[in-house]
Amino acid sequence: xxxxxxxxxxxxxxxxxxxxxxxxxxxxxxxxxxxxxxxxxxxxxxxxxxxxxxxxxxxxxxxxxxxxxxxxxxxxxxxxxxxxxxxxxxxxxxxxxxxxxxxxxxxxxxxxxxxxxxxxxxxxxxxxxxxxxxxxxxxxxxxxxxxxxxxxxxxxxxxxxxxxxxxxxxxxxxxxxxxxxxxxxxxxxxxxxxxxxxxxxxxxxxxxxxxxxxxxxxxxxxxxxxxxxx
Amino acid sequence: xxxxxxxxxxxxxxxxxxxxxxxxxxxxxxxxxxxxxxxxxxxxxxxxxxxxxxxxxxxxxxxxxxxxxxxxxxxxxxxx
Numbered sequence: 001x002x003x004x005x006x007x008x009x010x011x012x013x014x015x016x017x018x019x020x021x022x023x024x025x026x027x028x029x030x031x032x033x034x035x036x037x038x039x040x041x042x043x044x045x046x047x048x049x050x051x052x053x054x055x056x057x058x059x060x061x062x063x064x065x066x067x068x069x070x071x072x073x074x075x076x077x078x079x080x081x082x083x084x085x086x087x088x089x090x091x092x093x094x095x096x097x098x099x100x101x102x103x104x105x106x107x108x109x110x111x112x113x114x115x116x117x118x119x120x121x122x123x124x125x126x127x128x129x130x131x132x133x134x135x136x137x138x139x140x141x142x143x144x145x146x147x148x149x150x151x152x153x154x155x156x157x158x159x160x161x162x163x164x165x166x167x168x169x170x171x172x173x174x175x176x177x178x179x180x181x182x183x184x185x186x187x188x189x190x191x192x193x194x195x196x197x198x199x200x201x202x203x204x205x206x207x208x209x210x211x212x213x214x215x216x217x218x219x220x221x222x223x224x225x226x227x228x229x230x
Numbered sequence: 231x232x233x234x235x236x237x238x239x240x241x242x243x244x245x246x247x248x249x250x251x252x253x254x255x256x257x258x259x260x261x262x263x264x265x266x267x268x269x270x271x272x273x274x275x276x277x278x279x280x281x282x283x284x285x286x287x288x289x290x291x292x293x294x295x296x297x298x299x300x301x302x303x304x305x306x307x308x309x310x
Binding site for chain 1: 243244246249250295296300301
C-alpha cells in the first residue's frame with residue numbers, strides 16, 4: 001500500500017507529509033504529480049498538502065481543483081478512500097466540492113503563523129475516530145486565507161450532522177475564531193460517504209514527532225492507514 | 231470580441247482588503263468614506279462573432295471557474 005501525496009505547482013508541505021508517513025507512521029508514501037491522471041494502483045490514502053498551488057491565483061485552490069489528478073482524487077473520495085486536505089489542501093477540497101463552504105482571507109488581513117488550541121467535534125468518527133469528543137489539542141497554523149465561510153443553512157447542517165471536525169477554542173462573542181474570523185470557529189470539516197474526507201487549516205504533519213514539540217497531529221496521520229474507516 | 235467579468239464578494243461576506251483600504255483612506259484625511267469593497271475585473275479576449283453565444287459562453291466561464299458561488303457574485307458584459 002502507499003499514501004499518495006499530491007504535488008501541485010506551488011505545494012510546499014508535500015515532502016513533510018511523505019516524511020511523516022514514511023518515518024513516523026511507518027508506511028510507504030510517495031509524491032504524485034498533479035499532472036498525472038491516475039493514482040498508483042496500491043493507493044490506500046491521499047493527502048492534499050499545504051502550500052500555494054498555482055500561486056493562489058484567482059482564489060486559493062481554484063486552479064488546483066482543475067488539475068488532471070483531481071478527478072481521480074474525487075472518485076477515490078466518493079468511493080470511501082481516506083483523503084486528508086491540509087491548509088491549501090482544505091481550500092482545494094472546498095473548491096472541488098468534496099467539502100462545503102469556502103476559505104476567505106483572514107479577518108485581520110494578515111498571514112498568521114503560530115500554534116493554536118483546537119477542540120475536536122462532538123461525535124468524531126471515520127478518519128477522526130482516534131479522537132475523543134471534545135478533546136483539546138495544539139497544532140500549528142500558517143495561512144493567509146483560513147477564514148471559513150458558509151451560509152447559515154450550511155453551518156446549521158454541518159453542526160446537526162456532526163461534520164465540524166475541529167474548532168478554534170479562542171472565539172469572539174459572535175462565535176467566530178479570533179485567529180482568522182472563521183464562522184463558528186471552524187478549523188476543519190469531515191465529509192465523504194464514510195466520514196473519510198477531512199480538511200483542516202492547521203498542520204497535523206508539523207506536530208507528529210516529540211522532537212518537534214508534540215504529537216497532537218499524529219493520530220490524524222495514522223488514521224489515514226488505520227482501521228477507523230468502514 | 232472582448233468581455234469583462236466583474237467578480238464581487240457577496241453582501242455579508244467580509245472584505246478585509248476593503249476594510250484596510252478604508253482605514254488607509256481615513257488616515258490620509260478623506261472623510262465620509264462609509265465603506266470600501268474590492269472586486270475583480272477580468273478581461274477576456276474572445277474569438278467570437280455572435281454576441282449572445284459569446285455572452286452565454288462567458289457566463290459559463292464565470293460560473294465554472296472565475297467566481298466561487300459560495301462567496302462571490304458576478305456580472306458579465308460583452309463589448310462589441
